[in-house]
Amino acid sequence: MSAKSGRYDFGEIEKKWQRHWHEHKTFKASDCVDSKPKYYVLDMFPYPSGQGLHVGHPEGYTASDIVARYKRMKGFNVLHPFGWDAFGLPAEQHAIATGTAPDTTTRKNIDNMRRQTKSLGFSYDWDREIATADPDYYRWTQWIFLKFFNSYFDETEQKAKPIDQLPIPEDLSEDEKRKYVADHRLAYEADVPVNWCPALGTVLANEEVVGGVSERGGHPVVRKPMRQWMLRITKFAERLLADLEEVDWPESIRKLQFDWIGKSIGAEVNFKVDGFDEEIWVFTTRPDTLFGATYMVMAPEHRLLDVVTTDEHRGQVEEYCRLAATKSDLDRTDLAKEKTGVFTGAYAVNPVNDEKIPIWVSDYVLISYGTGAIMAVPAHDERDFEFATKFNLPIVPVVEPPDGEEVELVKQGKLCFVGDGRAINSGQFDGLPTIEFKKQITDWLAQRRLGAEAVNYKLRDWIFSRQRYWGEPLPILHTENGDVAGLSEQDLPLKLPEVADYKPAGTGESPLAKVSDWVNVTLSGGSLARRETNTMPQWAGSCWYYLRYLDPNNDRQGWDPAKEKYWMPVDLYIGGAEHAVLHLLYSRFWHKLLYDLGYVTTKEPFKKLINQGMILGEDGQKMSKSRGNVVNPDKVVAGYGADSMRLYEMFMGPLEAMKPWSTQGVEGVYRFLQRLWRVVVDEETGELAPQVTDVQPDEATLRLLNQTIKKVGDDIERFGFNTAISAMMILVNHLSKQDVQPRSVVEKLLLILAPFAPHIAEELWQRLGYPESLAYEPWPEYDEELVKEREIELAVQVNGKIKDRIVVSAGADEEAIKQRALAGEKVVAAMAGKEAKKIIVIKSRLVNIVV
């Protein structure tokens, strides 16, 4: 045991204050307090993995915690909650392998990660902790699903409405009515191609398929249409796009969402099929190139393909389609660069010139975009050009490029040109500029009912079901007469049943299908029904968790409207960039439904968004078990304490940047905290250091203190935590060199350090004689006058090179500065007798003498 009993014992101190905060409920957030402005700081909640917390997690959590603690000191009523994204594949896979219930695994993992999270001293209101796999939580996830199921989208008002307000055409039979309603629900069933692995008897997610075979086991995977639940997110595409204008998000994330939604404006054009009473619609963004359409391509899955194919070509076409079905999306694109396709034997009639063009089938046309068929204009589309070249199809140029040497090549059909220009080979439209031509031809088509302006989005409807056990059951019944009914809200939650084993049913159904006494239901009237056995995807619970935090224990509503009105929107949302598209888009989508139905009052859920960067291993590589470079937060906390861990993660570099871990770097901030400790505490005795007295600080100290208070506050506001810490280091370095430590300076230092390193700040604050926690102490003010220097050193340049330095008073006028600068010996020497042509004086910076 060391003789120095007063050392910085972070272990004891951190335990003590974590207990204190817990027992005093220091960070309990009070709802609807009108005397203070509110501030809602949210972390992206983690999946409770068996690996436990990763050093990447505390990075974002520390940043948000600093803001939360800072805002409390600035007088805000802060909501800072935490919870668990508890449904997920790993627990289910563990269950399949070991038989342990996912619920058991998940609880165990949550307990461990909660312990780890608490050990870092974040100021969460733990009374609001939630877990998405908890029936009291997923009851409301199911409730929102029923809102989707029981709503339709009113196109004219561009908003969701309750399904009972849907106008139904008069002359429909009961069956037709039911179908009409089903077709308008925002949650609906459809057959869509999914990754089906016959060997595993299950459907795989895209990331589980590598090179056409399953990631686990390497079994073949085919695209197979299967019945899935879908959410009609495409109806909200326009609003999801438009409202991106309202959020304060990184430009890159907004762009990502913008591109993901992928709006394009063009026209749909009707081509008759020669010799058939059929017509094929195509979508194009370049209706001005219609005269250059020399063939047509249909996707292998196109409804009319089988109809138009001639007997002579049927064998080839069917073989091609069969092959295409075995390709994953990835094979269709990346791996198979070379275009493939076969002729169907059929011809379409180009509506602008009545020319017959051959119809081909190729998988470079996607069934899921536009109409599933295209008019091919090889002269002005790279993909069509490649295809036409390979299969010797004609190339007719119809756009003359503005100028440049490639004009002739384009006109000869030897070069593909995709830009704007003037129309050629286009009959009466010749000479029109592209933009004008687009308008005219669209009108021309519309008048003849051969086409119309059309908008398409890359965004697809969301496949909202998984053939899994460990997810929210869809609250749906399939009745004997073939009807699909939502459960009534009183019957929620629909809990997951216990199952004998977690293996998939093998039929493509979830393990729930094997639980017959759960699946089979007798309705009140005595008729039978089957429960939906699909469960929701992992994204579901995270789509609305920020709302449940507002009122986590409410068993009558998902949340109290008054609390929603008070707390929303989330003022600051911090999390990883990997959720840039899906999670953020999906929750925006859910939020908009809830907005339309009047359950929330803001259009957008998250006002400001920050993405923390990834933390790499000490070797600069991505952390992974196989590389053996994973840093365990528990070890860091045990070795240096939570305050050092927090401080180091913030000191590493800008929050958004990707940066490598360095254990020696942790030691650096640890030394900083020890130095601070010794400024305040006598290490030998453990008493308050005798140098800490009530003296007035000297001027240099006072100026530095004021500058530091200003810088730390400003830096927190702009999330520049690394530079804030560096400023505090400068102040502590300065103080540690002084013989006396003015109490007033030390106290203010502790207050501005508290958001970063709260345990040591609380401990020293208490040792200075304050009985209460500093969590709600007002943030120190600074004196603007004391931030400015009294005397300033200026560099004196001659022709841009520094030759001398002068010290002037802060108020010195330009003329005086010039005189001082010119008087210096070194300057005189550097000017070598020449006349000063121009003298530039930048007050507080430098003087430049041009000769």
Place this chain on the structure above:
RNA sequence: GCCGGAGUGGCGGAACUGGCAGACGCGCGGGAUUCAAAAUCCCGUCCUGGCAACAGGGUGUGGGUUCGAGUCCCACCUCCGGCACCA
């Protein structure tokens, strides 16, 4: 291929709307303290030449604008991230 972001000492990184490049930390070198070590403290540390004063060079590369460029403009190189036949 397309779209973002970034290139600054041995390392992580600072540098406000163009104004003293390298703050702060790590590492390294030297010293103090110590029987010795750990810890701590002090000094030094962009590169080149010089014992030194000092001189010259320097923010991925090449140009440009400017009294002055890490910062602005043009062209290019490299790395990272995302998307990937969306007609």
